[in-house]
Amino acid sequence: MEWFRARREAIVMIEQYRQQHNDGRPHSSLGYRTHQEFKKLLPPTPQTAALAS
Template identity: 55%
Template structure:
């Protein structure tokens, strides 16, 4: 959780926040998404709805970003 982090500088903050974002979106299952990751949920949604044109990469679609 990021609220326990103390950053020494902007670069360190950027690296830690990006690592958190990757974990949150690609590896951490969310109960509100049926215990899927946001990336997995988006990928399945696009497959099931036969969406062929994606305006943004799946890893950023509906994802936490900074």
């Protein structure tokens, strides 16, 4: 049984899944927030403040 027609198709589909799984779905360890939602709650650090200026 073949799941993908070509190697490139597999690479693209797996990367899309990986991004959705890691970045697009809520995580229980982050209070059921996505990574982006959680990052917005963090206070600025000296490193991130320097990048913003």
